Amino acid sequence: MIEVHGYAIVSDDDRIADESGRTPDILRNDADWAYFQKELDKAAVTVLGRLGHEANPNPRGRRRLILSSSSSGLEQRSDGWWWNPQALSWNEAIGTVLPEGGRVAVPGGRRVFDLFLDIGYEAFHLSRAEGVRIPSGVAVFSACEQGLSADAVLSGRGLKPSAREVLDPKVPISLTIWRR
Ligand SMILES: NC(=O)c1ccc[n+]([C@@H]2O[C@H](COP(=O)([O-])OP(=O)(O)OC[C@H]3O[C@@H](n4cnc5c(N)ncnc54)[C@H](OP(=O)(O)O)[C@@H]3O)[C@@H](O)[C@H]2O)c1
Known part of the structure; x- marks a missing residue:
């Protein structure tokens, strides 16, 4: 069984980065980072785009699956598995990376x-x-x-929100987990 969990921190207008493509400091928060790291510890693989992979070192050596058009399909390199979804389906890719199944984290x-x-x-x-x-x-x-909100996108895919939790009262940073 494969279980996919997505993770994002957004602004009120559902943005993950500024217009230059960088994550602004206001979206970097220690409590959110600690929550995210604890969640990654539960995952068998982290799936991320090439830029995120290059920008974020992997000191704990977690297993990564990196999306890139430079991959011919799926290949194992020294820093993780590299996957091109245009060349190989998700089921084939994850069947090779996690034949035993498990949780997949998508940041x-x-x-x-x-x-x-x-x-x-x-x-x-x-x-x-x-x-x-x-x-x-x-x-x-x-x-x-x-013009659609992230909430509308998730609810349109059949996910339902948990009660809002506060991770950090200072900003505040809240957390809502949308579940199938
Ligand atoms: N606030 C948050 O929660 C959050 C979350 C994630 C990212 N961010 C921030 O958002 C900013 C933008 O991230 P980003 O979207 O530019 O980078 P990204 O998703 O980390 O990397 C983009 C690259 O991933 C590869 N890729 C992605 N989807 C693909 C697909 N379907 N098929 C083939 N290759 C694919 C491509 O690599 P190739 O060029 O090699 O083909 C693409 O250039 C960064 O500043 C990051 O820190 C914030």
Whole structure:
């Protein structure tokens, strides 16, 4: 059994990065980071886009599956598995990476979040820096750039929200887990 969990921290207008493509400091939060790291410890593999992979060192040596058009399908390199979804299906890729099944953590970016909307999230852990807006930033899902909220996108895929939890009262940073 494969269970896909998505993780994002967004602004009130559902942005994961600013207009230059960088994560602004206001979306970096220690309590959210600690929650995310604890969640990654439960996952058998972390799936991320090439830029996120290159920007985030992997000191704990967690197993990674990196999306890139540079992969011919699926191959194992020294820093993880590299996958091109245009060349090989998800079922074939994950069947090779995790033949025993397990939890898959998906921390983005946007094209990766979009792809897994179709593959299917078991849960999406949506943290929010409340009261923050990032006009012209990069949205968590491309549909948010056409005016849909992230909540509407997730609920349109059959996920239901948990009660809002506060991870850090200072900003505040809240967490809602959307589950199938
Ligand atoms: N706030 C948050 O929760 C959050 C979450 C994630 C990211 N971010 C931030 O968002 C910013 C943007 O991230 P990003 O979206 O630019 O980078 P990204 O998703 O980490 O990497 C993009 C790259 O991944 C590969 N890729 C992604 N989807 C693919 C697909 N379907 N098929 C083939 N290759 C695919 C491509 O690599 P190739 O060029 O090699 O083909 C693409 O150039 C960064 O600043 C990051 O820190 C924030």
